[in-house]
Amino acid sequence: MRFNNTAILDRLGEHGRKTITQIIFVVYGVIVVFPMVWLLYTAFKPTHELFASAWSLPVEWKFDNFVEAWTEARIGDFFWNSLFVTISTLLVQLFVGSMASYSLAKYRFRGQGIVYYGFLAGMMFPIFLGIVPLFFLVKSLGLLDSHLGLIVVYAAFGIPFTVFVLTAFFRTIPTEIMEAGVMDGCGHFTLYWRIMLPLAKPGLTTVGIFTFISIWNEYILALVLLSSSHLRTMPLGIAVLQFVQFYEVDFGALFAGLVIVMLPTLLCYVILQEQITKGMTVGAVKG
């Protein structure tokens, strides 16, 4: 092997390179964090103050905007709706998806290849392709404009990813454990429920976290499948709030609403970021 030894950066020296890099990182860090910080403290300002001076810290830190967003703008309702829909979806999706993944990984039966690749193929189709027929399908099932409808659709759309990650996961669990279970007298379902599933916790966590984030923030399917205002999820609520602001010029509530939307996921991440990063590594390595 031959190495070229005229690299300019090597000449610049360790120190110079580090300084430039540091500056770049800090600048980008500001670009990432500042808008959110700005959003946060602006939410404490009344609207006219916002128009007067965009940057400045609030004269008084008032919670009025938050109260208004939570009650009048109904962000509170939407928060609970989102929570309900997201966790329900998670439960359904993980249960159904893990069963399927377990079977595809550990059982042998004719046609399982088609099923497996069939599931995976779902990840390649854009949501938009099916959205019109999906709307009418859901309508004919009587599930339109209901949380239940949204949950089953979300769960269905989440299956390909779930199967993708969990099948690989289950494959790594040694067959010996299954054999031990059988010897202990486990039936099919007991084996799955009591033994294999707990072992798949890391995989479940990975899928769970990704799914939680994507459902919590999901917009287009909720937009199409829900129409009653009391059922809205948070992204929908924020979007409507933004439309209302066009006419009522009360940006304060909109800002506060945005903060309420963003805060939970950010806080969870900061607290759990080790697990999440680990989960991503798992996904990266296995995928």
Add this chain to the structure above:
Amino acid sequence: MRSKIMVALLAGLYVLSFFFRGQDEKQLLGDRVVEGVFFQGGYGMQWVFDSAAEFEHAHPDINAYVWGNPRAWDQTRPRFLAGNPPDVFWGIQNINFWVNLQDGLVAPLDSLMQTPAYGQPDKTFGETFFPGVLEPGQFDGRQYFLPIVYNISGIWYNKGMFDEHGWQVPATWDEFLALCELIKQTGNGIAPLTHQGKYPTYFGGIYLALVYKLGGKQLLNAMDTLQPGAWARPELIEAARLSQQLYERDYILSGTSSFSHTEAQMIWLQGKAAMIPCGTWLESEMINALPDGFEMRIMPVPGFVDGKGGVGAIEASSDPAFWVPTDAAHPDWGMEYLRIMLSRKLAAGFIENVGSVQPILGSTDDAEVRPATRSALDAVQAAGGETFNFRFSSWYLELDNEFDNALGALLNHDITPERFVERMEAMAERLRRDPDTLRFDSEPEQAVTTKAAL
């Protein structure tokens, strides 16, 4: 450990969410409910709540469940498709009334029009309207849509500022340009004109007024009915040129192109510009932001002495607004709601609270009309009743969208006046060739407003 806490927390929140989820208020009201969904915008929602209260007063056994949304049509459309629409509806933006009619979504209101008016039993409901305002909502001889306001559009000016500087309200376009120049020279950073740049449809009011004043009623009819070549006429090119000229001469406040309507209007209220185009909803929309003592007055878009349209003609319209969906649970209650909402009593309340005029005879007598609104009514009088209103924006949604887009590009100097009319004519052609587009071949008589009415 941390994750265990998170899981427990999540589980707890999940259980709570079963109880705290959004409640369907309508269901809580029981069986006898009339539901109305209305566009929530410049007029606010108070007038809706007032009419709901009146309805419940007149019919104590029925609950009125009314709500508003800025994108009422977008948000409620799925319900129409699902077959459970509200009992009475008003939406703007992307709604195509006539297509809805074609699809059988709209109930005919003939029976309603024959019913005695609320509070005026000696007249039928239909007779209580200004002459000519019902036609725009009719199709094939039947009434389907009812108007919400008698809207007057023009250029609003800051009266206080005008008085202070001794500026005169221009009558012709040349005088207008001279005024703009004068304002510009005044120097203290006041721009002559601003507009709601993000929504070119507002400036469209100025543009279309120019077209009318140059080409007259005949041109307006031709454009509205998609006559071949109508959209490529020289008057349109001239009006486009004049529009761009305002930018070229630096009469428009900088930054205008990005202002939303509320931003532009707010900035105008703050005195950074002297004039702004808008309709009679302006005062009501900005009511919370009006500086103390701010006086606004309207002027028609100045015209041309040698033009085919009157110099002082002003845009006035009563566009279709309210309708009762065919599949509503209680269409008869929906109609009753309209009968009450558009009664003389509530129309007077509308003028007082909202500022704009509803086209109900006598309402202007019963109510205290605000100076701003009065100036609009006076302008109609001054024009000898010559008002105009383009119908294409109601009839041809895609043409209207293209008009907005192309006008925005024109004002941005992204396209030339020639290219502008090219695009418009191309879209008109596209619609002419499209067998699915519902065509309107004749213009109903313009909404005529006599002195008696006002």
Add this chain to the structure above:
Amino acid sequence: MKLQSDARAGWLFVLPALVFYVTFLVVPYALAFGVSFAKWRGVSLHLEFVGLGNFQRMFGDPFYWKALYNTAFFTVCTGLIVPVMALYFSVAVTRKLVVGARFFRITYFFPNLISQVAIAVLWWFALNPEFGILSNFLRLFGLADLPSWLGDPDWARRCVVAVKVWAAVGFYMVLYISAIEGIPNDYYDAAKIDGAGEMQSFRHVTFPLLSEMMKVTVVFLLLNGFGTFDLVRIMTDGGPDRATETLATYIYENAFELGKFGYATTIAMSLFIITFSLALLSLYLQRKEAVEY
């Protein structure tokens, strides 16, 4: 093991997922194929089949081509910029060139956690020429006569790309860092023995192993980019004058605003064909190259 060959049990486990999947994914997609050949207003179940009529209309529709161009523009720009930036950041962090790496790792990831809707609203404010932070920031430096960021067609497009990049980089940075940390040290030691400096060991050890990952990134971004909806709809609503219209927003407009469900599905079909071809293409290209040690 006997348990594993019990086909009935195997199928039973798979069944619920299969039912969900087939009902809500497969059936709609299959129906979409049919609907794209029809005109349908959605009011009743009456479809008028027009053969290739919708496709003809689509090819002659200037708005369609504009939306396609925009979508491709956003996707390609994002697909190129994000991996490069993520690469730079991940290498800098793993090479210990920055202080506070852990802080950056955490914060750079924030945008990925937030709803695209929230991001759109946030940047809609921040890019407001009057009271948005960007304009005010530039004014601090004395810059006047700033463009109307989202009101100007060219700037609006650039802003959409910038926001998309902002929202995506963090994720890939973290991913690459995990990958780099997974490279065994032996390779670096071997390179050092051969006299390699910082840059060279990057170029000859780190990069080849990462390039695999970067290719996957590009593919992923390409496939996802074509579905851009939330951001555009909220931040610019396709404007000004359709300068930021994407295929997805155009589909939505046709379906749910104009009531042209058949035509909307046809456009969606074209979207599918594009993404599918890209996916196949990338699979094929990936097969040809495999990093060998």
